[in-house]
Amino acid sequence: MRQNYINIMDGLEREKYNSHKKLKEKKMKALVYHGPGKRSWEEMPNPKLKNVGDVIVKITKTTICGTDLHIMKGDVPEVTNGRILGHEGTGIITELGMGVSNFKIGDKVLISCITSCGICESCKKGMTSHCEDGGWILGHTIDGTQAEYVRVPHADTSLYHIPEGVDEEALVMLSDILPTGYECGVLNGKIGPGDTVAIIGAGPIGLATLLTAQFYAPAKIIMVDTDENRLETAHMLGATNMIKNNPIEAINKLTNNQGVDVAIEAVGIPATFDICQSIIKPGGHIANIGVHGKSVNLHLEKLWSSNITITTRLVDTTTTPMLLKTVQSGKLQPKKLITHRFQLSEIMKAYDTFGNAAKEKALKVILFNQ
Ligand SMILES: NC(=O)c1ccc[n+]([C@@H]2O[C@H](COP(=O)([O-])OP(=O)(O)OC[C@H]3O[C@@H](n4cnc5c(N)ncnc54)[C@H](O)[C@@H]3O)[C@@H](O)[C@H]2O)c1
Numbered sequence: 001m002r003q004n005y006i007n008i009m010d011g012l013e014r015e016k017y018n019s020h021k022k023l024k025e026k027k028m029k030a031l032v033y034h035g036p037g038k039r040s041w042e043e044m045p046n047p048k049l050k051n052v053g054d055v056i057v058k059i060t061k062t063t064i065c066g067t068d069l070h071i072m073k074g075d076v077p078e079v080t081n082g083r084i085l086g087h088e089g090t091g092i093i094t095e096l097g098m099g100v101s102n103f104k105i106g107d108k109v110l111i112s113c114i115t116s117c118g119i120c121e122s123c124k125k126g127m128t129s130h131c132e133d134g135g136w137i138l139g140h141t142i143d144g145t146q147a148e149y150v151r152v153p154h155a156d157t158s159l160y161h162i163p164e165g166v167d168e169e170a171l172v173m174l175s176d177i178l179p180t181g182y183e184c185g186v187l188n189g190k191i192g193p194g195d196t197v198a199i200i201g202a203g204p205i206g207l208a209t210l211l212t213a214q215f216y217a218p219a220k221i222i223m224v225d226t227d228e229n230r231l232e233t234a235h236m237l238g239a240t241n242m243i244k245n246n247p248i249e250a251i252n253k254l255t256n257n258q259g260v261d262v263a264i265e266a267v268g269i270p271a272t273f274d275i276c277q278s279i280i281k282p283g284g285h286i287a288n289i290g291v292h293g294k295s296v297n298l299h300l301e302k303l304w305s306s307n308i309t310i311t312t313r314l315v316d317t318t319t320t321p322m323l324l325k326t327v328q329s330g331k332l333q334p335k336k337l338i339t340h341r342f343q344l345s346e347i348m349k350a351y352d353t354f355g356n357a358a359k360e361k362a363l364k365v366i367l368f369n370q
Protein backbone atom coordinates (compact mmCIF):
# COMPACT_ATOMS: atom_id res chain seq x y z
CA MET A 1 0.00 0.00 0.00
CA ARG A 2 2.77 2.40 1.01
CA GLN A 3 4.77 1.33 -2.06
CA ASN A 4 1.78 2.11 -4.29
CA TYR A 5 1.43 5.47 -2.72
CA ILE A 6 5.08 6.25 -3.39
CA ASN A 7 4.67 5.09 -6.99
CA ILE A 8 1.85 7.46 -7.70
CA MET A 9 3.64 10.45 -6.20
CA ASP A 10 4.74 12.98 -8.75
CA GLY A 11 8.35 14.16 -8.81
CA LEU A 12 7.87 17.07 -6.47
CA GLU A 13 5.98 15.04 -3.89
CA ARG A 14 8.62 12.33 -4.01
CA GLU A 15 11.34 14.86 -3.42
CA LYS A 16 9.43 16.22 -0.42
CA TYR A 17 8.91 12.67 0.94
CA ASN A 18 12.58 11.83 0.61
CA SER A 19 13.81 15.00 2.24
CA HIS A 20 11.33 14.44 5.09
CA LYS A 21 12.62 10.87 5.48
CA LYS A 22 16.20 12.11 5.46
CA LEU A 23 15.30 14.64 8.15
CA LYS A 24 13.82 11.86 10.25
CA GLU A 25 16.96 9.79 9.96
CA LYS A 26 19.18 12.72 10.69
CA LYS A 27 21.70 12.44 13.46
CA MET A 28 22.22 15.01 16.14
CA LYS A 29 24.89 15.78 18.72
CA ALA A 30 24.32 15.10 22.42
CA LEU A 31 26.12 14.82 25.74
CA VAL A 32 26.14 11.11 26.54
CA TYR A 33 26.91 9.44 29.88
CA HIS A 34 29.13 6.35 29.67
CA GLY A 35 29.46 5.34 33.32
CA PRO A 36 31.07 7.12 36.29
CA GLY A 37 33.53 9.80 35.19
CA LYS A 38 32.89 9.16 31.46
CA ARG A 39 30.95 11.46 29.17
CA SER A 40 31.25 12.50 25.52
CA TRP A 41 29.73 14.92 23.01
CA GLU A 42 28.79 12.52 20.25
CA GLU A 43 26.47 11.70 17.38
CA MET A 44 23.15 10.12 18.35
CA PRO A 45 20.00 9.38 16.34
CA ASN A 46 17.45 12.19 16.41
CA PRO A 47 14.69 11.37 18.93
CA LYS A 48 11.40 10.10 17.47
CA LEU A 49 7.82 10.44 18.67
CA LYS A 50 6.81 7.32 20.63
CA ASN A 51 3.43 8.11 22.18
CA VAL A 52 0.56 10.34 21.07
CA GLY A 53 1.24 12.85 23.85
CA ASP A 54 4.92 13.35 22.88
CA VAL A 55 6.57 16.28 21.16
CA ILE A 56 10.08 16.71 19.80
CA VAL A 57 11.73 19.94 20.90
CA LYS A 58 14.74 21.55 19.23
CA ILE A 59 16.78 22.80 22.19
CA THR A 60 17.65 26.49 22.11
CA LYS A 61 19.06 26.81 25.64
CA THR A 62 20.00 24.33 28.33
CA THR A 63 22.18 24.13 31.43
CA ILE A 64 24.00 21.73 33.76
CA CYS A 65 22.64 20.90 37.22
CA GLY A 66 24.47 19.86 40.40
CA THR A 67 22.49 16.63 40.01
CA ASP A 68 24.25 15.98 36.65
CA LEU A 69 27.52 16.10 38.57
CA HIS A 70 26.08 13.57 41.07
CA ILE A 71 25.25 11.36 38.05
CA MET A 72 28.79 11.75 36.67
CA LYS A 73 30.16 10.57 40.04
CA GLY A 74 28.01 7.44 39.80
CA ASP A 75 25.69 8.50 42.66
CA VAL A 76 22.53 7.88 40.58
CA PRO A 77 22.76 4.25 39.43
CA GLU A 78 19.46 4.29 37.47
CA VAL A 79 21.27 6.39 34.86
CA THR A 80 22.75 3.86 32.50
CA ASN A 81 25.52 3.84 29.89
CA GLY A 82 24.38 5.66 26.72
CA ARG A 83 21.92 8.03 28.40
CA ILE A 84 21.74 11.64 27.17
CA LEU A 85 21.87 13.87 30.28
CA GLY A 86 20.03 17.13 31.11
CA HIS A 87 16.64 18.02 32.59
CA GLU A 88 16.47 21.78 32.05
CA GLY A 89 16.04 24.02 29.03
CA THR A 90 13.99 25.89 26.47
CA GLY A 91 13.31 25.13 22.83
CA ILE A 92 11.02 25.10 19.81
CA ILE A 93 8.57 22.32 18.97
CA THR A 94 9.51 20.60 15.71
CA GLU A 95 7.26 17.49 15.81
CA LEU A 96 3.92 16.89 17.44
CA GLY A 97 2.19 13.71 18.60
CA MET A 98 -1.41 13.18 17.46
CA GLY A 99 -2.80 13.63 20.98
CA VAL A 100 -1.16 16.98 21.76
CA SER A 101 -3.70 19.80 21.86
CA ASN A 102 -2.09 22.66 23.76
CA PHE A 103 0.94 23.16 21.50
CA LYS A 104 1.72 23.42 17.80
CA ILE A 105 4.85 23.15 15.68
CA GLY A 106 6.99 26.28 16.05
CA ASP A 107 5.87 27.05 19.62
CA LYS A 108 8.59 28.22 22.00
CA VAL A 109 8.50 26.17 25.19
CA LEU A 110 9.98 25.90 28.65
CA ILE A 111 10.86 22.34 29.61
CA SER A 112 10.27 21.28 33.22
CA CYS A 113 12.58 18.85 35.03
CA ILE A 114 9.38 17.04 36.04
CA THR A 115 7.21 15.25 33.49
CA SER A 116 3.60 14.74 34.56
CA CYS A 117 0.76 12.77 32.98
CA GLY A 118 -1.81 14.97 34.75
CA ILE A 119 -4.23 12.12 35.45
CA CYS A 120 -2.62 9.61 37.83
CA GLU A 121 -3.31 9.70 41.57
CA SER A 122 -0.06 11.56 42.38
CA CYS A 123 -0.60 14.15 39.65
CA LYS A 124 -4.14 14.77 40.83
CA LYS A 125 -2.78 15.43 44.33
CA GLY A 126 -0.32 17.93 42.86
CA MET A 127 2.57 15.61 43.68
CA THR A 128 3.75 15.40 40.09
CA SER A 129 7.28 14.46 41.18
CA HIS A 130 5.79 11.02 41.88
CA CYS A 131 3.74 10.78 38.65
CA GLU A 132 3.18 7.13 37.75
CA ASP A 133 4.28 7.76 34.15
CA GLY A 134 6.69 10.62 34.70
CA GLY A 135 8.34 12.49 37.56
CA TRP A 136 12.05 13.17 37.10
CA ILE A 137 12.68 11.10 33.98
CA LEU A 138 14.46 13.49 31.56
CA GLY A 139 18.20 12.86 31.61
CA HIS A 140 17.54 10.16 34.21
CA THR A 141 15.54 7.22 32.85
CA ILE A 142 14.92 8.67 29.36
CA ASP A 143 17.16 10.85 27.17
CA GLY A 144 17.45 14.46 28.27
CA THR A 145 17.95 18.03 27.14
CA GLN A 146 21.72 18.34 26.72
CA ALA A 147 21.26 17.61 23.03
CA GLU A 148 20.14 19.30 19.83
CA TYR A 149 16.71 17.64 20.11
CA VAL A 150 14.74 15.98 22.90
CA ARG A 151 11.52 13.96 23.10
CA VAL A 152 9.21 15.28 25.82
CA PRO A 153 6.38 12.92 26.89
CA HIS A 154 3.01 14.23 28.15
CA ALA A 155 3.72 17.56 26.51
CA ASP A 156 0.32 19.10 27.29
CA THR A 157 0.84 18.73 31.05
CA SER A 158 4.63 19.06 31.23
CA LEU A 159 5.62 22.00 29.00
CA TYR A 160 4.97 25.73 29.35
CA HIS A 161 4.48 28.32 26.61
CA ILE A 162 7.16 31.01 26.63
CA PRO A 163 5.37 34.37 26.60
CA GLU A 164 6.52 36.99 24.08
CA GLY A 165 9.31 39.23 25.29
CA VAL A 166 10.45 37.11 28.25
CA ASP A 167 14.18 36.47 28.46
CA GLU A 168 14.77 32.81 27.65
CA GLU A 169 17.98 32.60 29.65
CA ALA A 170 16.14 33.66 32.78
CA LEU A 171 13.47 31.05 32.08
CA VAL A 172 16.03 28.21 32.04
CA MET A 173 16.29 28.86 35.81
CA LEU A 174 12.61 27.88 36.02
CA SER A 175 13.13 24.31 34.75
CA ASP A 176 14.46 23.18 38.12
CA ILE A 177 16.29 25.47 40.56
CA LEU A 178 13.61 28.12 41.23
CA PRO A 179 10.70 25.74 41.80
CA THR A 180 13.03 23.54 43.89
CA GLY A 181 14.14 26.39 46.15
CA TYR A 182 10.61 27.73 46.40
CA GLU A 183 8.66 24.48 46.90
CA CYS A 184 11.11 22.39 48.95
CA GLY A 185 12.63 25.34 50.87
CA VAL A 186 10.34 28.36 51.11
CA LEU A 187 6.88 26.72 51.06
CA ASN A 188 7.83 23.70 53.16
CA GLY A 189 9.72 25.98 55.57
CA LYS A 190 6.57 28.15 55.86
CA ILE A 191 8.59 31.37 55.76
CA GLY A 192 6.56 34.33 57.03
CA PRO A 193 7.00 38.10 57.44
CA GLY A 194 9.53 39.00 60.13
CA ASP A 195 11.01 35.49 60.31
CA THR A 196 14.67 34.75 60.80
CA VAL A 197 15.69 32.26 58.12
CA ALA A 198 18.97 30.38 57.72
CA ILE A 199 19.84 28.78 54.37
CA ILE A 200 22.70 26.31 54.59
CA GLY A 201 24.42 26.11 51.19
CA ALA A 202 24.68 28.98 48.70
CA GLY A 203 24.82 26.94 45.50
CA PRO A 204 22.26 27.57 42.73
CA ILE A 205 19.56 25.89 44.85
CA GLY A 206 20.35 27.81 48.03
CA LEU A 207 20.45 31.06 46.06
CA ALA A 208 17.15 30.27 44.32
CA THR A 209 15.71 29.72 47.81
CA LEU A 210 17.13 33.08 48.89
CA LEU A 211 15.49 34.85 45.92
CA THR A 212 12.05 33.32 46.44
CA ALA A 213 12.17 33.61 50.25
CA GLN A 214 11.98 37.37 49.76
CA PHE A 215 8.37 37.07 48.48
CA TYR A 216 7.46 36.73 52.18
CA ALA A 217 9.51 39.57 53.70
CA PRO A 218 11.49 37.68 56.35
CA ALA A 219 13.44 40.01 58.69
CA LYS A 220 16.74 38.16 58.35
CA ILE A 221 18.09 35.74 55.80
CA ILE A 222 21.34 34.19 56.96
CA MET A 223 23.37 32.34 54.32
CA VAL A 224 25.95 29.74 55.32
CA ASP A 225 28.59 28.43 52.89
CA THR A 226 32.28 27.64 52.84
CA ASP A 227 32.74 29.42 49.48
CA GLU A 228 33.35 33.12 49.90
CA ASN A 229 32.46 33.99 46.32
CA ARG A 230 29.02 32.39 46.68
CA LEU A 231 28.46 34.28 49.93
CA GLU A 232 29.26 37.52 48.12
CA THR A 233 26.67 36.65 45.49
CA ALA A 234 24.19 35.87 48.27
CA HIS A 235 24.79 39.30 49.76
CA MET A 236 24.17 40.91 46.36
CA LEU A 237 20.92 38.92 46.05
CA GLY A 238 19.50 40.05 49.40
CA ALA A 239 21.02 37.96 52.20
CA THR A 240 21.30 39.97 55.40
CA ASN A 241 24.09 37.94 57.04
CA MET A 242 26.75 35.72 55.48
CA ILE A 243 28.57 33.09 57.55
CA LYS A 244 31.62 31.11 56.48
CA ASN A 245 33.08 29.72 59.74
CA ASN A 246 31.56 28.17 62.88
CA PRO A 247 27.96 28.64 61.73
CA ILE A 248 26.31 27.30 64.89
CA GLU A 249 28.14 29.71 67.21
CA ALA A 250 27.73 32.59 64.78
CA ILE A 251 23.97 32.04 64.37
CA ASN A 252 23.44 31.64 68.11
CA LYS A 253 25.24 34.92 68.67
CA LEU A 254 23.26 36.64 65.92
CA THR A 255 19.93 35.48 67.36
CA ASN A 256 20.72 36.01 71.07
CA ASN A 257 20.71 32.23 71.48
CA GLN A 258 17.10 32.10 70.25
CA GLY A 259 17.80 30.23 67.02
CA VAL A 260 16.01 30.64 63.69
CA ASP A 261 12.36 30.24 62.70
CA VAL A 262 13.26 28.39 59.50
CA ALA A 263 16.41 26.39 58.70
CA ILE A 264 16.80 25.24 55.10
CA GLU A 265 19.27 22.52 54.19
CA ALA A 266 20.54 23.02 50.60
CA VAL A 267 23.70 20.91 50.50
CA GLY A 268 22.85 17.24 51.15
CA ILE A 269 25.42 16.09 53.75
CA PRO A 270 25.07 15.10 57.44
CA ALA A 271 27.15 18.10 58.65
CA THR A 272 24.73 20.64 57.18
CA PHE A 273 21.62 18.82 58.43
CA ASP A 274 23.27 18.89 61.89
CA ILE A 275 23.64 22.67 61.63
CA CYS A 276 19.88 22.93 60.99
CA GLN A 277 19.11 20.80 64.06
CA SER A 278 21.37 22.94 66.24
CA ILE A 279 19.97 26.33 65.27
CA ILE A 280 16.23 25.70 65.09
CA LYS A 281 13.99 27.65 67.48
CA PRO A 282 11.07 25.96 69.31
CA GLY A 283 8.14 25.86 66.87
CA GLY A 284 10.50 26.23 63.90
CA HIS A 285 10.66 24.40 60.58
CA ILE A 286 13.58 22.49 59.12
CA ALA A 287 13.08 22.14 55.37
CA ASN A 288 15.43 19.70 53.71
CA ILE A 289 16.21 20.21 50.01
CA GLY A 290 19.57 18.42 49.64
CA VAL A 291 19.87 14.98 48.06
CA HIS A 292 21.44 12.83 50.79
CA GLY A 293 23.66 9.84 50.09
CA LYS A 294 24.33 9.09 53.78
CA SER A 295 22.08 8.78 56.83
CA VAL A 296 22.03 11.61 59.36
CA ASN A 297 21.71 11.50 63.16
CA LEU A 298 18.31 12.78 64.19
CA HIS A 299 18.72 14.41 67.62
CA LEU A 300 15.32 13.58 69.07
CA GLU A 301 16.89 13.55 72.56
CA LYS A 302 17.07 17.34 72.18
CA LEU A 303 14.27 18.07 69.73
CA TRP A 304 11.39 15.91 71.01
CA SER A 305 9.93 18.80 73.03
CA SER A 306 10.71 21.61 70.58
CA ASN A 307 7.49 21.51 68.51
CA ILE A 308 9.49 21.60 65.32
CA THR A 309 8.62 20.15 61.92
CA ILE A 310 11.05 18.53 59.52
CA THR A 311 10.05 18.27 55.86
CA THR A 312 11.47 16.57 52.77
CA ARG A 313 10.37 16.95 49.16
CA LEU A 314 11.25 16.17 45.60
CA VAL A 315 10.37 19.23 43.53
CA ASP A 316 6.96 19.01 41.81
CA THR A 317 7.29 22.18 39.67
CA THR A 318 3.60 22.89 40.28
CA THR A 319 4.54 26.50 41.10
CA THR A 320 6.22 27.08 37.72
CA PRO A 321 3.28 29.05 36.21
CA MET A 322 3.32 31.43 39.20
CA LEU A 323 7.11 31.76 39.10
CA LEU A 324 6.96 32.43 35.37
CA LYS A 325 4.71 35.44 36.03
CA THR A 326 7.13 36.80 38.63
CA VAL A 327 10.00 36.53 36.13
CA GLN A 328 7.85 38.11 33.41
CA SER A 329 7.03 41.06 35.67
CA GLY A 330 10.65 41.51 36.75
CA LYS A 331 9.86 40.81 40.44
CA LEU A 332 12.17 37.81 40.25
CA GLN A 333 15.48 38.17 38.41
CA PRO A 334 17.04 34.73 38.17
CA LYS A 335 19.37 35.79 35.37
CA LYS A 336 21.70 37.03 38.09
CA LEU A 337 22.55 33.38 38.77
CA ILE A 338 24.10 32.92 35.31
CA THR A 339 27.89 33.22 35.38
CA HIS A 340 29.03 31.51 32.16
CA ARG A 341 27.79 31.03 28.59
CA PHE A 342 28.90 28.42 26.04
CA GLN A 343 27.79 27.10 22.66
CA LEU A 344 26.03 23.75 23.15
CA SER A 345 28.87 22.15 21.15
CA GLU A 346 31.28 23.32 23.90
CA ILE A 347 29.42 21.39 26.60
CA MET A 348 32.44 19.24 27.52
CA LYS A 349 34.26 22.46 28.49
CA ALA A 350 31.14 23.74 30.26
CA TYR A 351 31.08 20.57 32.42
CA ASP A 352 34.72 21.17 33.40
CA THR A 353 33.91 24.75 34.37
CA PHE A 354 30.79 23.82 36.33
CA GLY A 355 32.60 20.88 37.94
CA ASN A 356 35.25 23.32 39.30
CA ALA A 357 32.67 25.83 40.51
CA ALA A 358 34.72 27.30 43.37
CA LYS A 359 37.83 27.89 41.25
CA GLU A 360 35.86 29.10 38.21
CA LYS A 361 33.40 31.16 40.28
CA ALA A 362 30.61 29.34 38.47
CA LEU A 363 26.94 29.22 39.40
CA LYS A 364 24.73 28.48 36.40
CA VAL A 365 26.15 27.97 32.92
CA ILE A 366 23.97 28.58 29.87
CA LEU A 367 24.48 26.46 26.76
CA PHE A 368 22.93 27.90 23.64
CA ASN A 369 22.20 26.11 20.40
CA GLN A 370 21.96 28.23 17.28
N1 LIG B 1 14.87 18.06 46.58
C1 LIG B 1 14.95 18.28 45.28
O1 LIG B 1 13.98 18.13 44.53
C2 LIG B 1 16.24 18.76 44.68
C3 LIG B 1 16.24 19.30 43.37
C4 LIG B 1 17.44 19.76 42.84
C5 LIG B 1 18.62 19.70 43.60
N2 LIG B 1 18.59 19.15 44.87
C6 LIG B 1 19.79 19.07 45.72
O2 LIG B 1 20.01 20.31 46.36
C7 LIG B 1 21.38 20.38 46.80
C8 LIG B 1 21.99 21.71 46.39
O3 LIG B 1 22.09 21.80 44.97
P1 LIG B 1 23.10 22.83 44.25
O4 LIG B 1 22.97 22.61 42.79
O5 LIG B 1 22.93 24.18 44.81
O6 LIG B 1 24.49 22.19 44.74
P2 LIG B 1 25.95 22.79 44.85
O7 LIG B 1 26.86 21.64 45.10
O8 LIG B 1 26.24 23.73 43.72
O9 LIG B 1 25.88 23.72 46.19
C9 LIG B 1 26.10 23.27 47.46
C10 LIG B 1 26.79 24.38 48.26
O10 LIG B 1 27.03 23.87 49.57
C11 LIG B 1 28.28 24.37 50.01
N3 LIG B 1 28.78 23.50 51.09
C12 LIG B 1 29.37 22.29 50.99
N4 LIG B 1 29.68 21.82 52.21
C13 LIG B 1 29.27 22.76 53.09
C14 LIG B 1 29.33 22.85 54.52
N5 LIG B 1 29.87 21.89 55.27
N6 LIG B 1 28.81 23.96 55.09
C15 LIG B 1 28.28 24.96 54.35
N7 LIG B 1 28.20 24.92 53.01
C16 LIG B 1 28.69 23.83 52.39
C17 LIG B 1 29.15 24.37 48.76
O11 LIG B 1 30.24 25.27 48.89
C18 LIG B 1 28.15 24.80 47.69
O12 LIG B 1 28.16 26.20 47.48
C19 LIG B 1 22.07 19.15 46.16
O13 LIG B 1 22.14 18.13 47.12
C20 LIG B 1 21.12 18.80 45.03
O14 LIG B 1 21.26 17.46 44.61
C21 LIG B 1 17.42 18.70 45.41
Ligand SMILES: [Zn+2]
Nearest residue numbers: 065066067176
Ligand atom coordinates in the same frame (compact mmCIF):
# COMPACT_ATOMS: atom_id res chain seq x y z
ZN1 LIG C 1 18.45 19.59 38.54
Ligand SMILES: [Zn+2]
Nearest residue numbers: 117120123131
Ligand atom coordinates in the same frame (compact mmCIF):
# COMPACT_ATOMS: atom_id res chain seq x y z
ZN1 LIG D 1 0.86 11.39 36.63
